[in-house]
Structures are given as structure tokens and as C-alpha cells.
Amino acid sequence: MHDQRAPALSVAGVDPAEASLGDLSGSGAALLVFVSEECPTSALALGNLGPLCRGWEAAGLTAAAVFEDPLDVAIRTARRLGWAGRVLSQPPPFEASRAYGLVTVPTMVLVGGAGMLEGTVVGWDQPRLAALIERAGAVLGTALAAPPATAPLVKPGCSSKAAIDPEVAAAISRRTLDDEMEEMFERGWTDGLPVVPPTTERVEAMLGGADGSASLGLVPPSMGEATLERVAACAVLAGCRPEYFPVVAAASSAVLDPAFNLHGQAVTTQPAGQLVVVNGPVRRAIGLNSGMGALGPGFRANLTIGRAVRLLATLCGGAAPGALDRATLGQMGKVGFCVAEDEETSPWEPLHAERGFEPGQSVVTVIGSDAPLNISDHRSRTPEDLAYVLAWAAASAWSTNWWPLAEPSVFVICPEHAAMFRDAGWSKQRLREFMFTAVHKPAGELRRGETTPLVHAADQAAEIPKWASPEAIVLIVAGGEAGRYSAVLGPCTGMGSQIVSREVESGWLRMTGPGTT
Amino acid sequence: MAAHDRTGHYVSPFDDRVRAPEPLAPRPAAIEGRTVALLDISKNRGAEFLDRVEMRLEAAGAVTMRRTKEIFSKPAALALVDEIAGRADLVVEALAD
Numbered sequence: 001m002h003d004q005r006a007p008a009l010s011v012a013g014v015d016p017a018e019a020s021l022g023d024l025s026g027s028g029a030a031l032l033v034f035v036s037e038e039c040p041t042s043a044l045a046l047g048n049l050g051p052l053c054r055g056w057e058a059a060g061l062t063a064a065a066v067f068e069d070p071l072d073v074a075i076r077t078a079r080r081l082g083w084a085g086r087v088l089s090q091p092p093p094f095e096a097s098r099a100y101g102l103v104t105v106p107t108m109v110l111v112g113g114a115g116m117l118e119g120t121v122v123g124w125d126q127p128r129l130a131a132l133i134e135r136a137g138a139v140l141g142t143a144l145a146a147p148p149a150t151a152p153l154v155k156p157g158c159s160s161k162a163a164i165d166p167e168v169a170a171a172i173s174r175r176t177l178d179d180e181m182e183e184m185f186e187r188g189w190t191d192g193l194p195v196v197p198p199t200t201e202r203v204e205a206m207l208g209g210a211d212g213s214a215s216l217g218l219v220p221p222s223m224g225e226a227t228l229e230r231v232a233a234c235a236v237l238a239g240c241r242p243e244y245f246p247v248v249a250a251a252s253s254a255v256l257d258p259a260f261n262l263h264g265q266a267v268t269t270q271p272a273g274q275l276v277v278v279n280g281p282v283r284r285a286i287g288l289n290s291g292m293g294a295l296g297p298g299f300r301a302n303l304t305i306g307r308a309v310r311l312l313a314t315l316c317g318g319a320a321p322g323a324l325d326r327a328t329l330g331q332m333g334k335v336g337f338c339v340a341e342d343e344e345t346s347p348w349e350p351l352h353a354e355r356g357f358e359p360g361q362s363v364v365t366v367i368g369s370d371a372p373l374n375i376s377d378h379r380s381r382t383p384e385d386l387a388y389v390l391a392w393a394a395a396s397a398w399s400t401n402w403w404p405l406a407e408p409s410v411f412v413i414c415p416e417h418a419a420m421f422r423d424a425g426w427s428k429q430r431l432r433e434f435m436f437t438a439v440h441k442p443a444g445e446l447r448r449g450e451t452t453p454l455v456h457a458a459d460q461a462a463e464i465p466k467w468a469s470p471e472a473i474v475l476i477v478a479g480g481e482a483g484r485y486s487a488v489l490g491p492c493t494g495m496g497s498q499i500v501s502r503e504v505e506s507g508w509l510r511m512t513g514p515g516t517t
Numbered sequence: 518m519a520a521h522d523r524t525g526h527y528v529s530p531f532d533d534r535v536r537a538p539e540p541l542a543p544r545p546a547a548i549e550g551r552t553v554a555l556l557d558i559s560k561n562r563g564a565e566f567l568d569r570v571e572m573r574l575e576a577a578g579a580v581t582m583r584r585t586k587e588i589f590s591k592p593a594a595l596a597l598v599d600e601i602a603g604r605a606d607l608v609v610e611a612l613a614d
């Protein structure tokens with residue numbers, strides 16, 4: 001091997017657009033790492049060797065990833081994997097790979113300064129690679145950092161495209177589009193769904209002249225700073241229109257209030273999501289749906305506002321699912337969950353008025369909550385029967401025998417159910433107190449599996465309510481005019497998480513048109 | 518707009534200042550004579566776990582100090598973090614039930 005000259009190499013790169021072996025090994029020695037984008041062992045090699053490249057380069061060893069993929073794919077893959085060395089690309093029929101007799105990717109080839117082959121390692125083989133790097137150090141007369149001895153130490157590679165029939169190789173290597181949407185995934189700027197790329201133009205339009213450097217606070221758990229510019233970037237990514245931004249900003253400000261304890265919600269094994277309830281004139285102004293399908297898909301404002309808040313938590317706050325977000329199961333409300341109350345149909349004061357705001361104010365209220373549970377009732381003919389059915393549907397919220405719940409359960413009452421209470425003259429407080437009083441059990445019946453210290457300490461016959469107080473029952477009205485389906489969203493528990501409301505700052509509202517009141 | 522947020526022609530949602538991994542503190546070769554903070558985060562049965570860990574540590578010659586977080590779901594108070602950082606060589610946290 002040591003008296004063998006390395007084959008010539010001419011491959012595409014960035015700055016310069018073409019690289020030769022002399023360019024790479026001229027400063028001392030070159031480590032050619034032949035890889036392909038779809039090969040997991042190639043990814044392992046690039047990820048493990050990437051952080052070492054700068055140190056090697058400073059010592060005279062130029063590391064170059066030679067991809068059997070188009071250059072744009074090569075660049076994106078290298079960036080995603082943290083490869084800090086040169087990035088090169090060869091088109092079909094992969095002449096460089098053929099010249100080096102490649103059968104497998106990754107293959108690492110060490111070329112000395114005089115263009116002599118100094119050694120080759122096939123697949124991922126940490127011990128052999130460490131020896132190859134030691135050899136490079138000997139060639140350069142210096143010590144070089146060896147790849148880390150982390151598992152797996154050895155992993156077989158994949159077939160080189162040069163080892164495949166040229167026509168097949170050409171067919172599987174068709175050039176992909178230089179796809180901006182794919183780039184968003186590679187940057188990690190996503191919740192798993194496609195996003196709108198946050199170009200400076202879109203972010204500036206989202207900000208609408210607001211000062212992008214202003215801060216809403218630190219986003220736990222990583223304590224990234226929620227500058228308005230980053231909040232706007234999340235709103236763009238989520239698919240918001242600029243007129244939604246005041247609502248996104250208000251909701252973001254609300255979840256960052258320490259009383260909400262986003263920190264606990266963001267990292268918990270619970271499925272807690274951040275429910276955003278919107279009240280006031282802004283609902284109509286920006287097209288939030290509070291009617292048919294109020295908790296479901298189909299309406300851009302509802303889906304994107306909730307999503308923007310979640311993207312802020314996961315991207316700026318670092319609570320990525322499976323990483324710092326430790327949710328055992330999670331739930332789809334964690335993609336984003338924004339509900340507008342149907343104040344016009346409701347027989348009661350809206351949520352924000354209950355919380356001390358004027359009915360004419362636009363307000364967002366955030367609540368740590370579980371996924372909705374449907375409650376069908378087409379048969380109740382008295383408000384007492386209906387209230388009983390609604391309340392007992394929540395008896396298993398959080399956990400079957402976990403009574404009482406201190407944290408809020410949110411009931412979304414559909415218009416037909418709301419009408420029955422309106423016709424009977426029931427106030428919201430009367431319904432809340434009836435529901436609170438209706439659901440109780442003797443402590444002895446609750447002592448199976450997970451239950452509360454209060455249940456353990458109580459007498460066998462002591463009646464334990466489902467909720468600690470009537471105030472733990474939150475009632476809002478939304479939904480289509482037909483169908484007797486309400487819903488309850490169980491709580492996020494044990495975190496001292498409080499409900500937080502914020503006014504949507506009217507100075508930012510760009511409300512126009514007939515919906516504005 | 519803040520120039521550091523620009524990534525090409527995009528505005529990054531990341532705060533890159535907080536994304537760099539924190540290096541691990543150096544690990545001592547032995548625990549004999551070291552002060553070990555045992556932090557109960559206030560989660561169910563964490564104290565039982567720490568009781569057993571404390572026995573083992575004391576048998577190995579470590580000096581222990583027990584502390585408790587106010588609530589498990591929020592970061593520890595800075596005063597508590599400072600106290601542990603100032604007095605202890607090592608920390609064991611009882612994380613969950």
C-alpha cells in the first residue's frame with residue numbers, strides 16, 4: 001500500500017467548485033471519506049469524525065467527504081450531521097469511487113503529501129480508523145485526535161454506487177430539487193410537519209414594524225430568549241398570517257409567565273399541551289373558528305396560532321420531543337391547540353370577562369391541558385341530567401382514582417347543550433357548582449392503584465369530590481349549532497401550573513373589515 | 518433586527534447562545550472524604566431512594582448533605598443551587614417515583 005500512488009481525483013465542491021487530490025493533500029495529507037447520503041454507516045462516520053475535522057486541518061490533515069450524491073444533497077447532509085470538513089460530490093457513474101476501487105461506503109482513504117496511498121479503512125471501524133489517524137500523524141510528524149471509542153465500534157457499510165450497474169446507479173441518483181422545504185427539516189426548524197421558511201421578508205411582514213429585538217422573556221427549559229423576531233419566525237414557520245401575530249405574541253407572553261410553569265409542562269412525561277383560548281373582537285377579525293369543528297382542523301388561524309406557540313417552546317425553548325420533552329405518549333394537542341369561544345352563542349359571560357377583563361377586550365388565556373374527551377348526550381331533558389352526564393364524564397380525567405383534582409378541567413360546551421342551560425335559566429356558576437357537587441365517591445372506592453394522599457388519609461366512608469373546588473371547572477362554549485357533543489380536557493397536574501390571561505395589545509391589531517366590532 | 522439571528526436569508530427560531538452543550542464537571546477518582554449533596558426534588562418516594570444511597574455513601578466514607586427542592590416541576594431556587602455548588606463536591610438527585 002505504502003508505495004502505491006493514489007488515483008487522480010476530480011470532484012465537484014464549493015469554493016473552489018472543483019477539487020483535485022493535489023488541492024486536498026497539498027498542505028500535508030488528505031483523508032478522503034467516501035460516503036452516500038442514504039447510508040446509515042456513512043452518517044455515523046460523518047457524525048463521529050465531523051467534530052475532529054477542524055483540528056486535523058490545523059495540523060495539516062485535510063478531511064474531505066466525497067459524496068456519491070448531488071452537491072446540494074451533500075452539503076445539506078454534511079451540515080445536518082455536523083461534518084466540519086470539506087464537502088465534495090461526484091455524479092454518476094462515480095468515477096472517483098471507481099478509480100479507488102470502492103465496494104463499500106463509507107471508505108476512508110489516507111493520502112500522503114506526495115500523493116501516496118497510506119492506508120484504507122472500509123465501513124465504520126473505530127480501532128482501524130484510530131490506527132489510520134495515527135498513521136496520518138506520523139506522516140505529518142504530529143499527534144492527531146482519534147475518533148471517539150463509542151459504540152458501535154464497528155459497523156458494516158453500504159454498497160457503493162460505483163459497485164452497482166451504471167444505469168441503475170444513474171437511476172437512483174437522479175438530481176433532487178434544491179428544495180427549501182427539505183432544508184427546513186434539515187435545519188430542525190419543524191415539529192415534524194412542513195413549515196413556511198422564515199425568510200427575512202416574511203418575518204419582517206409578521207413583525208409589522210414592531211421592534212424585533214424586544215424580548216418577551218426566556219423560554220424554558222433551555223432558556224432561549226423569546227425576542228419578538230424569534231416569535232415572529234415561529235409564527236411564519238407555523239403558517240400564520242401577519243394579522244395573527246398580536247395573538248401569537250400575547251399567547252407567547254402568557255405561556256412565559258412563571259405562574260404557568262411552562263418549564264414543567266415542556267419537559268414532563270405527562271401529555272400536557274398548552275391550550276390557547278381566544279376571546280373578544282380579535283376572534284372575528286382574524287377568522288378564528290368557534291363554530292362547527294371548533295376543536296378540529298380546517299381553519300388556518302386556529303391551527304397556526306396554537307402551532308406557533310408550540311414551535312416557540314420546542315425550537316427557541318429547546319423542548320424537542322424525545323429530547324428534553326420527555327412525554328411518554330404526548331397527544332396531538334401538542335402540535336398546537338387554539339380554541340375561540342363562541343361568545344355570541346353562549347348564554348354566559350365569556351371566559352375573559354370571568355377573569356376580570358372587559359367583554360370588549362381581546363384576550364388570550366392559556367391552560368395546561370390534556371387531550372379532549374368527547375361527551376355525547378342527546379337524551380337529557382333536564383339541565384340536572386345534562387350537568388350530571390357532563391360532570392361524570394370527567395371522573396376519570398388524569399387518572400381513574402386520582403380525586404380530588406386541584407388543577408382545572410376545561411369543559412367545551414356545545415351550543416345545543418348550552419341552550420338547555422340557557423332555557424332553564426342556569427347561570428355559569430350554578431352549573432359549575434352543580435357539577436362540582438355531583439361527582440364524589442367514598443374514599444374506600446378510590447383506593448386502587450394511583451390515588452391521592454387525601455384519599456389514603458380519609459375515612460373509608462368519607463365522600464371525596466372529583467375537584468378540589470368548583471373553580472377547578474372551567475366552562476367555555478364552542479362548536480357547531482347541531483349535535484349534542486361537548487368535550488372535557490383534563491388537566492396538567494402536580495406542577496402548580498396556573499391559568500394565565502393576556503390582553504392582545506390593541507396597538508398591534510390590524511383589524512379591518514366587517515367582522516370588527 | 519439582530520444580526521446574530523440571521524442564517525443566510527432566514528431568521529432562525531433558535532437562540533444559538535444556549536444551544537452549546539455544557540461540558541461535564543471533572544469526575545473525582547474516589548468519593549472518600551468528599552461532600553455529596555443528596556437532592557430530593559419532592560417527588561413521591563424520592564426520599565426513600567436517597568436514604569439508601571446515603572447509607573451506601575457514608576459506608577464508603579463520603580460526607581452527605583440532604584436538601585429538598587420546593588417542587589419537582591420547577592428549577593431549584595438559585596440560592597439552593599449556589600449552596601450545593603459551594604459546599605458539595607458531588608450531587609445525587611432523586612428524580613422520580
